[in-house]
Structure formats: C-alpha cells, structure tokens
Amino acid sequence: QGNRDLVLRYELTFKLAKAFAQNKNISLPFKRYEIGKVFRDGPVKKARLREFTQCDIDTIGIKSAYADAEFMAITFDVFSKLGIEVFVKVNNRKLLFGIFKESGVEKEKFVSVALSLDKLDKIGKEGVKKELEQKIEKEQMEKIFSIIEESEKLNNNEEKLEYFKKVLNNEIAKEGIKELEEFFYYVKIFQNKEKWEIALSPFLARGLGYYTGLIWEVYTKNFSSALAAGGRWDNLIQKYLDSKIEYPATGMSFGLDAIFAILPKEQEESKIVYIIPLQKEQVKKAIEVASILRKRNIFCDIAFDKKITKALEYANKKKIKYCIIIGKEEEKKGVVKLKNMQDGSERFLEISQLENSFV
Amino acid sequence: QGNRDLVLRYELTFKLAKAFAQNKNISLPFKRYEIGKVFRDGPVKKARLREFTQCDIDTIGIKSAYADAEFMAITFDVFSKLGIEVFVKVNNRKLLFGIFKESGVEKEKFVSVALSLDKLDKIGKEGVKKELEQKIEKEQMEKIFSIIEESEKLNNNEEKLEYFKKVLNNEIAKEGIKELEEFFYYVKIFQNKEKWEIALSPFLARGLGYYTGLIWEVYTKNFSSALAAGGRWDNLIQKYLDSKIEYPATGMSFGLDAIFAILPKEQEESKIVYIIPLQKEQVKKAIEVASILRKRNIFCDIAFDKKITKALEYANKKKIKYCIIIGKEEEKKGVVKLKNMQDGSERFLEISQLENSFV
Numbered sequence: 001q002g003n004r005d006l007v008l009r010y011e012l013t014f015k016l017a018k019a020f021a022q023n024k025n026i027s028l029p030f031k032r033y034e035i036g037k038v039f040r041d042g043p044v045k046k047a048r049l050r051e052f053t054q055c056d057i058d059t060i061g062i063k064s065a066y067a068d069a070e071f072m073a074i075t076f077d078v079f080s081k082l083g084i085e086v087f088v089k090v091n092n093r094k095l096l097f098g099i100f101k102e103s104g105v106e107k108e109k110f111v112s113v114a115l116s117l118d119k120l121d122k123i124g125k126e127g128v129k130k131e132l133e134q135k136i137e138k139e140q141m142e143k144i145f146s147i148i149e150e151s152e153k154l155n156n157n158e159e160k161l162e163y164f165k166k167v168l169n170n171e172i173a174k175e176g177i178k179e180l181e182e183f184f185y186y187v188k189i190f191q192n193k194e195k196w197e198i199a200l201s202p203f204l205a206r207g208l209g210y211y212t213g214l215i216w217e218v219y220t221k222n223f224s225s226a227l228a229a230g231g232r233w234d235n236l237i238q239k240y241l242d243s244k245i246e247y248p249a250t251g252m253s254f255g256l257d258a259i260f261a262i263l264p265k266e267q268e269e270s271k272i273v274y275i276i277p278l279q280k281e282q283v284k285k286a287i288e289v290a291s292i293l294r295k296r297n298i299f300c301d302i303a304f305d306k307k308i309t310k311a312l313e314y315a316n317k318k319k320i321k322y323c324i325i326i327g328k329e330e331e332k333k334g335v336v337k338l339k340n341m342q343d344g345s346e347r348f349l350e351i352s353q354l355e356n357s358f359v
Numbered sequence: 360q361g362n363r364d365l366v367l368r369y370e371l372t373f374k375l376a377k378a379f380a381q382n383k384n385i386s387l388p389f390k391r392y393e394i395g396k397v398f399r400d401g402p403v404k405k406a407r408l409r410e411f412t413q414c415d416i417d418t419i420g421i422k423s424a425y426a427d428a429e430f431m432a433i434t435f436d437v438f439s440k441l442g443i444e445v446f447v448k449v450n451n452r453k454l455l456f457g458i459f460k461e462s463g464v465e466k467e468k469f470v471s472v473a474l475s476l477d478k479l480d481k482i483g484k485e486g487v488k489k490e491l492e493q494k495i496e497k498e499q500m501e502k503i504f505s506i507i508e509e510s511e512k513l514n515n516n517e518e519k520l521e522y523f524k525k526v527l528n529n530e531i532a533k534e535g536i537k538e539l540e541e542f543f544y545y546v547k548i549f550q551n552k553e554k555w556e557i558a559l560s561p562f563l564a565r566g567l568g569y570y571t572g573l574i575w576e577v578y579t580k581n582f583s584s585a586l587a588a589g590g591r592w593d594n595l596i597q598k599y600l601d602s603k604i605e606y607p608a609t610g611m612s613f614g615l616d617a618i619f620a621i622l623p624k625e626q627e628e629s630k631i632v633y634i635i636p637l638q639k640e641q642v643k644k645a646i647e648v649a650s651i652l653r654k655r656n657i658f659c660d661i662a663f664d665k666k667i668t669k670a671l672e673y674a675n676k677k678k679i680k681y682c683i684i685i686g687k688e689e690e691k692k693g694v695v696k697l698k699n700m701q702d703g704s705e706r707f708l709e710i711s712q713l714e715n716s717f718v
Contacts, residue, residue, distance in 0.1 A: 189646045
C-alpha cells in the first residue's frame, strides 16, 4: 500500500512539474484531476509491471489551508455519493516535526523518524520503537510517544491543539498548529450543516518524504486500509524547477482498489430493465421501448432471440429487478407487462407510464 | 491510424478471449465497454511505447444484425451528445469477398486484396491498383473496380443491394447481401424518427484481417480521419479458445484523438462560475455560494485571496462567462452581484435565485 502510494504520487509529481516547466505562464491556482491506468512494480517486487488505476486531485498555487479544507469537501462529497460513511484522520508534518524537535531529535532525522512512525498500523508500537531505537536516543523516542499519547486522551481537536500549544515551544510546532487552526476554521465553513468526522491524529505520518504540512487519510469502519489520502507538498515543484517562485500545493489520491473492495456488491447488470419480446414480431416494439428508456438514462437490454423461459432464467441469474414482457396481446392493446422479479408481481402499463416506474 | 487500430483491436480481442477462457459460464450475450490508457508503438515506429486512450464497445453472443444495428444507435447517440454531426460508411466483408470471387480471385487472396483496397484513401486508386497487380491478375482487378464503381452510381442502399443481387452469383456474396438487408431492417427500427446517414460503401475494407461480416467507419464532414470504426468478428474467440461453441461478436472503437481534435475548442474552465469575495470577510459567504452551486452540479471556483482586478483578469483570460461578486454591501443585504463577462452587465440576485441563472 505504502509503496503503491509512493510510486503513484511521485509519478504524478513528475508529470505536474513537467507540465509547469512546459507551461511557464499557467494561471494559478491550477486545479486538476486525473483518472487513468498506470503501471507500477507489483507488490511482490517482481520485475514485471502491473497495471492499476490511479485517481488524483491536486490544487497548485494556494498557500492557505482554505485549499486543504476544500479537499475535505471533495472527500465527504465523493464518499457520500458512493454511499460509504468515512472519517478522516489529519495531522500536520510541522506539528509532528515540532514534537520531534521538542523531544531533542536532530532536524536531519525528522523525515526518517516520521517514516518509522507511519508503520504503526503495520508493525505495532513495539515494532516502531524497535526501529526508532536504531535512529534516535531512547529518551527522545520515549518523549515523542509520551507527548503524543498524552494528547490522545483529549476529547476533541480544539483541546488537542490547546494542549500542543502548551507543551511545544518551538517555531515549527507553532507553525503547524497555526496551519491546523486555519484548516479547521475553513473546514467549519465548508462543512456548514453537514456531519463530517475529522480527527487530529498526531501519530499519522504518511509514508512520503515530500509532504510539508497537512496530511490526511480517509477510513471507513471495519476496513483497515485507507480509502484515500493526501497532503500538502509545498516544495516539490519549486525544487524540481529550481525556481524562485513558490508553488504551494495540496493533493490527494483515491485508492480505487480499496474503494471497490468495500462498495456494495450489487452487480451492474441487476440494474438493467430487461425487455422480453415473446415473438420475433415484437422485437420492433421492444426496440421502441428500449429507445424510450435509454433516452431517460434507464439502463435496459432486450432479450433478443431468447425464449421466455431462457430470458427469465437469465434475468434471475443476473438478479435483474424488472422485466418488461411484450407479447402479441400486449402489442395489440398498446401496453407492456411489467414484471417485478423480486415479488413476482405483474401489471400492465402503457408505454408512456413506463419512464416513471423504475426507482 | 491503421496500425493503431490494429494494435488496439488485437489487444482487446486477446483480453476478451482470455476473459472467456477464464469464465466459461459467462452469460451470453455479453456486452462490455472499456475506456483506458494503453500503450502502443509510436507512429514513427521507434522502439519506445506511447500511451493513448482506448475506448471500445463489444457485444458477444448475438449472431443477428440486430446487434450491429444497435451499434448504430450507440454511434448516433454518442456523437449527437458530443454535438458532432456524423455519417457512417458500411460494407460487409462477405459482400466484398463475393465481389472478389465473382472477379475470379482465389479465396486465399481475399483478405490480402481487402487490405490493399483499404488503402484507397491513403494511396489513391492508382496506388491500390499498382499494389493489387502484384497480388492478382490485372483482369481480376479491373473487374473488381468495375463492379464496385458501377454500384457507386446508384442513389441509395436499396438500389445498390438490388444491383449486387443481380451481378453477384455466388454464395458468399448472397450471404453478405442478406446480412446487409437484415442490418438495414433493424437500423430502420432503431432509427425510428431520427435522421441517420448510413451509406453502403463497397470500397470500404477496414485494415483488419479478422473481420467477418459487417464493417463500418464513422466520419464527419471536412475531416479525413474516421472518428470511430467497427465490425463483426465472429470467428476470433472461437479460434482462440479452440472451442466448438460459436462466439459471434460485433465491436467498435472510438478514435478519441480524432474526436478531441474536432470537438469545439471551448475550454473547460470557461464553463465555471467564478466567485469573487471582495474582502477576506466574504470568503465564508463565497464558500456557501460555491457549496450551493456545486450541489446543483454547476462548476464553480472561488477567487481566494485575489484582488478584484486580478480576479477579473483571470476570468477574462479563462473566458469565464459569469462572475459572482460578493462585497460588504452585498453580504449585508443578503445578495450577490452577478456579472455577465460577455456583455459586462451586472445585476443583484438573492442566493436562492442563483441556481437557475446559468444556462
């Protein structure tokens, strides 16, 4: 997971930086999304490439946490449309680095320590501590854990931020706290009356070296992988271009594999309305009905050249909810028979009534 | 173009055949579409791979021309939604092979002769004739051209089919004509009252060896490349699986590069509504307005942290049609100023009136 995310975001960054190099006078802010297949090394690290679908959104050119908060609006909007209830864990790299600094860790080790902390879910607290002992003093490590664990006893984001303000007395921590406060300020506005669950999670580190400020991961209950994740990456484009201009940026990736894994398993095909002409003579009427439904964006298909028993068998196999049956009698009367496949009920409808019969 | 199409359709076929090999009990008919990035050799035939977006639709398991006619419904529906007026050239490989047979060409040479004919647009009639002289007798070649050119003097598809019925007296030609008649029969039903331009074009050959029956290409006026193309490929899956079961199939590809090349050049960004808060205090109101518009699927963005002059400059550069300006006065009165960027007119609206102000 971490590795995939890494490849994914680096590829993106390369592409974006290239786009900026080629289009110097691109207007800022620049907002973009991309969905497409890319290749990456497989999880078993074999030499072969493996295809997966990448889905990214980025905003470039806005320094304010306003941009980060807008990503929360995107996040909750997208997952609400998918029918998945999610919660977001946020942290800020500067807050995290401030905690490291407060614990006496040297600046050069900040990113490396963060990458170890990021493994908490995978290798557990003891695993992380073991790894950190190779990198920093045991005392420093214990201090980091004690500061963060103390904060986790608090009830809400405001209390946590107040606590950090009290215990952290270095510039980078203060900057991180200020950014988080601005973030929550804009989140409140974007959120308006909606219910968003966003929790400050100071152990959250994200596996990428280039994040500079806010970072977040999106989860749903009873599923361990993050469904989406993102963060602020303010320095990368500037570094890549070796430019004097700043390119503040925020971006996120959706983990389509994880999302598809938890989406309701209902088959696409169960949504179609299956139109069954009893004889070849009714195919014409069936096509007319299909054209009407398709104009209304109602998925449908025709049981072309299928006996009624075979057609109903197919409909049952595909868990299709509605069949429209058209025989000689129906055609003569200018009606169709609508069969509800779930309760077996049937009723006759005029074609004009059909459009509104499918929920 | 030909080469791209070749790679594209072969890759697809491989994938589909594999899908069938792995899912023996897949229900027929099986209808699928796929849009995604794939790699192909570049047009300069360098060793490097080049990415392009592939867009395919296939129906597997329907032998009747009903399935082919349904592709015409898809074609005209898609391009009408894109605002591109198209016409379709159709032919049938069996008709074409029947013409070859009638001209005395040996069966083994049918596909090869068809591939030469397919180059008509690229290398012209003389070029094709030169190429064909290497493959078949000059007399045979002249006969092919005379049969087809005679048909092209006729006014409509019915007359052409009647003509071919008269001059072609072999089984394969008869089969092709029968398939074309069935195709036009179903086209008429699908077409209903819409205006579709579909012309039987006996020179049309398509650059692929595996087409077995109907073939078609989609064009628009004043643009030489096909925007989409397809055909029936009844034998391939069966051959691939070495199966006794028939897998009749029809499929088409959309040429996204060609389609994007002729789509109206209007930039995506010109469609957004640009919300300009005059001071930082109005950002909150701007976000509220944005949330309302976005819920209505109206694209919008906020000129965050931009002076009004810069914001209007940006809007002009992006050819944005509407700006919503919110200042202290507007906020107090609970209204916004809607500025039409094309005629410069401004009017004040209540937020509830906004949703319906953008066409």
